Amino acid sequence: MAEPVGEPRVERLISDLLPVVRGFSAGPCGTALGGSWAKGGADAQSDVDVYLFCDSVGPRAERDAMVVRAFGAGAEPHSWGADEPLDQCGTDFAVDGVRVECWIRGADGVERTIAACREARIERTLSVWAVMGFFNYVALADVRAMRILDDPGGRLAGWKSLVDPYPEALRQAVLRRFTAEAAFWPRNPHYLSAVERGDAIYTSAIVQQTVQSVIQAVFALNGEYFPGEKKLASALGALAVQPVDLTARIHAILFPGAAPDAAMLRRQQSALAALVDEIAALAG
Incomplete structure (x- = not known):
């Protein structure tokens, strides 16, 4: 063996x-x-x-x-x-x-x-x-x-x-870029109209992009380098500064567990907007 x-x-x-x-x-x-x-x-x-x-x-x-x-x-x-x-x-x-x-x-x-x-x-x-x-x-x-x-x-x-410690100029640049990118979609009229149409293919890409921007911003908030896409739940769990129940909320946003009709997409949009608002507040 x-x-x-x-x-x-x-x-x-x-x-x-x-x-x-x-x-x-x-x-x-x-x-x-x-x-x-x-x-x-x-x-x-x-x-x-x-x-x-x-x-x-x-x-x-x-x-x-x-x-x-x-x-x-x-x-x-x-x-x-x-x-x-x-x-x-x-x-x-x-x-x-x-x-x-x-x-x-x-x-x-x-x-x-x-x-x-x-x-x-x-x-x-x-x-x-x-x-x-x-x-x-x-x-x-x-x-x-x-x-x-x-x-x-x-x-x-x-x-x-x-590379150790994390350069402060880089941290600020990452934080500025990705808090702005995270804020772009949640209340965008094109996203909201797609939600009402039940256009899950279009909205799923928006949700994934926004969640990934949130993740980038959270690592920068903590002065930690983004480590790559694998095993992110574990890496996020080790960060001190983050929205409450971040990983569970990301999972719930990405996988709502319901048919992709307008009602489900509204709930998804609302949860996504709330998460982005918290990131903006943490970033000051």
Whole structure:
């Protein structure tokens, strides 16, 4: 029977795969453990996330071949993204039944992102793998949480010193942007008329967008980086400053549990407006 996924097994796994991951780089590199194993929230379904920071990387076919040589064809490697010019790409594979995701980032790009965020320049990139788009400051959350494995010259440690604490200018910029975005829809006449028509497809997108803006604002209120879209209920529960029963109210707004007629959509709109009003009050 396979050994349960746990800290000792993950430590051994990291020791085995690090030489392969380092070999993906075509020059100097740094590595770190990220994701839930670095943050302390891993469970039996958690992947092992390894970050590779470098200036150049080998082609996808070569990286896949290196994984197969090290761990066999059963590792089923899959490399994605652009190798050149290097911004971000990756090589994912499996070892002893554990899924490994190696996220490869251009080191210079990480430094540019940190500089932009410290100057309160928010960037949002639409991407199929990030439901609401990828916000540049999520990279700062990853840097702060990551556990450094290899750091020649201390480059990664230097990044960590820049992202902790949360830059106040960035916090204010996120708060301004997303309290405004959250307030846009709840009493908008186009939304209200769609509610009366029972147009659930249109209103569902409005509700999701508004809830996500509320979530962004709540993290900024607390001086915490938005950590990404997974396991948000747990992350929200750890925040000190938030509307009462926030997570339960979000669940109730998103999943009203009734047929999407005008009466249900009115209740949903009213609950959404009340939540946005509370966020505005907390933000001052």
